[in-house]
Amino acid sequence: MSDPMLRVDNLVVRYGDIRAVKGISFQVQQGEILALVGANGAGKTTTLRAISGMLPFEGSVVLEGRDLRGLTPDRILRLGLSHVPEGRGIFGGLTVMENLQLGAWIRRDKAGRARDLELVMDVFPRLRERVAQLAGTLSGGEQQMLALARARMSDARILILDEPSMGLAPKLVQEVFAVLRQLNKRGVTILLVEQNANMALRLAHRACLLETGNLVLEGPASELLVNPRVREAYLGAG
Amino acid sequence: MDYFAQQAINAIQLGSIYALIALGYSMVYGVLVMINFAHGDVFMVSSFFCFLLLLLLPVPFVAALIIVMLATAVLGVALERLAYRPLRNAPRVSAIITALGCGLIIQNTTLSLSPYSQRMPELFVPVTWNFGGVTVSSLQLLIIGVSVGLMIGLDFFIRRTRYGMAMRAIAQDRITVPLMGIPVNTMIALTFAIGAALGGAAGVLYASAYPVISATMGVLIGWKAFVAAVIGGIGSVRGAVLGAYVLGSVEVFTVTVLPSTYRDLVVYALLLVILIFKPYGLLGRPAVQKV
Ligand SMILES: Nc1ncnc2c1ncn2[C@@H]1O[C@H](COP(=O)(O)OP(=O)(O)OP(=O)(O)O)[C@@H](O)[C@H]1O
Ligand SMILES: [Mg+2]
Numbered sequence: 251m252s253d254p255m256l257r258v259d260n261l262v263v264r265y266g267d268i269r270a271v272k273g274i275s276f277q278v279q280q281g282e283i284l285a286l287v288g289a290n291g292a293g294k295t296t297t298l299r300a301i302s303g304m305l306p307f308e309g310s311v312v313l314e315g316r317d318l319r320g321l322t323p324d325r326i327l328r329l330g331l332s333h334v335p336e337g338r339g340i341f342g343g344l345t346v347m348e349n350l351q352l353g354a355w356i357r358r359d360k361a362g363r364a365r366d367l368e369l370v371m372d373v374f375p376r377l378r379e380r381v382a383q384l385a386g387t388l389s390g391g392e393q394q395m396l397a398l399a400r401a402r403m404s405d406a407r408i409l410i411l412d413e414p415s416m417g418l419a420p421k422l423v424q425e426v427f428a429v430l431r432q433l434n435k436r437g438v439t440i441l442l443v444e445q446n447a448n449m450a451l452r453l454a455h456r457a458c459l460l461e462t463g464n465l466v467l468e469g470p471a472s473e474l475l476v477n478p479r480v481r482e483a484y485l486g487a488g
Numbered sequence: 489m490d491y492f493a494q495q496a497i498n499a500i501q502l503g504s505i506y507a508l509i510a511l512g513y514s515m516v517y518g519v520l521v522m523i524n525f526a527h528g529d530v531f532m533v534s535s536f537f538c539f540l541l542l543l544l545l546p547v548p549f550v551a552a553l554i555i556v557m558l559a560t561a562v563l564g565v566a567l568e569r570l571a572y573r574p575l576r577n578a579p580r581v582s583a584i585i586t587a588l589g590c591g592l593i594i595q596n597t598t599l600s601l602s603p604y605s606q607r608m609p610e611l612f613v614p615v616t617w618n619f620g621g622v623t624v625s626s627l628q629l630l631i632i633g634v635s636v637g638l639m640i641g642l643d644f645f646i647r648r649t650r651y652g653m654a655m656r657a658i659a660q661d662r663i664t665v666p667l668m669g670i671p672v673n674t675m676i677a678l679t680f681a682i683g684a685a686l687g688g689a690a691g692v693l694y695a696s697a698y699p700v701i702s703a704t705m706g707v708l709i710g711w712k713a714f715v716a717a718v719i720g721g722i723g724s725v726r727g728a729v730l731g732a733y734v735l736g737s738v739e740v741f742t743v744t745v746l747p748s749t750y751r752d753l754v755v756y757a758l759l760l761v762i763l764i765f766k767p768y769g770l771l772g773r774p775a776v777q778k779v
Binding site for chain 2 (some may be wrong): 302303304322323324327328332333334335339341343344348351352353355356362400404
């Protein structure tokens with residue numbers, strides 16, 4: 251088996267004395283979508299923040315053979331990992347176009363940037379109509395689209411997404427997930443954190459279930475989808 | 489009428505110098521939500537840099553301006569790196585006290601090296617023109633021209649360049665900016681460098697216009713510039729400039745109708761009135777609520 255794109259080993263993350271993540275291990279393979287599901291407070295956001303360099307951690311996080319310990323988020327993005335944070339992290343006082351340009355901050359290749367700008371405008375036509383609008387005046391769904399488009403502009407090879415469906419109407423959730431599938435088809439590896447376990451498990455190839463800081467289940471997403479424990483706790487069905 | 493025109497020119501000159509200093513307060517506040525109380529003393533020490541430079545080497549005006557701006561930028565970055573960065577996540581009051589302390593250190597170091605006021609060597613031999621009773625000197629035009637040029641340059645930088653865009657982003661959400669690949673510490677250092685360099689330009693221009701400099705002059709002038717930044721809406725670059733010209737005009741015109749002892753009374757009364765009606769200043773906006 252080939253080396254994983256992202257390897258997380260024995261990850262422990264603390265807030266002061268509290269251990270929010272208690273020694274979890276998982277891997278994300280090149281080209282796959284891995285879903286990380288779990289209840290409120292399970293430690294999903296904390297895990298993503300540690301991976302992208304926003305929080306210090308114990309254990310190890312290795313991206314394509316490179317140890318990420320001690321690196322700041324801007325260095326980690328340069329290594330090809332982009333984190334779309336919980337709550338989207340849109341710069342509301344900047345225009346849609348400026349947000350997209352910030353997404354491409356690390357890229358020097360003008361032609362590639364222009365090409366990707368065209369590409370995201372094709373994928374998100376609603377952004378094209380609103381390039382000059384302040385991002386803070388977009389609807390929640392449009393802001394989520396912008397957050398995804400902005401992450402795509404960095405040309406990262408792996409995206410880690412924190413609840414992209416949060417606060418969106420079901421129809422918009424469908425749209426967002428369709429975009430994720432499309433990005434994945436183009437070769438982007440995805441680590442997806444979701445409360446909406448049903449949708450996430452239908453999209454993902456594999457999935458991990460997190461409970462109060464521990465990884466309690468891991469397997470093909472289709473298996474978690476029918477697992478009684480998952481169904482009972484997260485899918486609201488027996 | 490001539491008198492009015494004459495005073496208007498003086499007001500623009502004074503306002504220009506306030507504006508350059510006010511920008512430093514406002515830019516740092518914009519990115520860090522912190523008031524750099526050492527900034528007035530940074531301005532003061534820059535005019536001493538200029539004084540020393542001219543003692544050692546009688547360079548022309550433009551060279552002096554550039555050298556002093558660079559030297560002051562280095563000082564601004566050093567302050568941020570050594571004093572403020574270690575406290576970035578400390579309680580707000582610690583950062584405020586540190587800034588005040590740094591200001592006092594700069595002021596007292598200067599005072600111990602130069603206990604008396606110094607007379608600036610002339611940087612520039614001004615020519616004066618008389619337009620129907622109004623005298624304008626080439627020095628005044630130079631001060632106004634350099635200030636306005638720097639302000640336009642800064643506005644362009646902030647609105648149109650990628651570094652300016654990153655600064656505006658930091659002002660809105662410092663946590664998310666690194667996720668864009670932007671090195672936040674570098675950008676904050678750059679903000680201090682630009683703010684201090686503008687203060688340095690103010691130091692050179694001030695010392696040319698009012699050529700007696702002292703180690704304590706940063707207190708009052710720095711304080712006025714800070715008030716100007718607040719009147720304009722602290723955190724807003726255009727606001728700082730507007731506030732500075734409002735303040736400069738009020739000072740100059742107050743003195744034309746009232747005894748000069750009333751000047752600061754009127755200035756601070758104006759500050760209170762403006763803040764009652766516009767609590768965020770003339771061009772300021774309430775901070776975006778973060779959820
Ligand atoms: N800044 C913080 N300081 C202290 N404790 C925190 C902090 N952030 C999170 N926690 C705690 O860590 C635990 C994990 O939180 P985390 O945000 O990772 O959960 P989550 O799985 O993302 O939940 P949700 O689905 O609600 O977003 C929770 O118990 C939370 O209270
Ligand atoms: Mg979360």
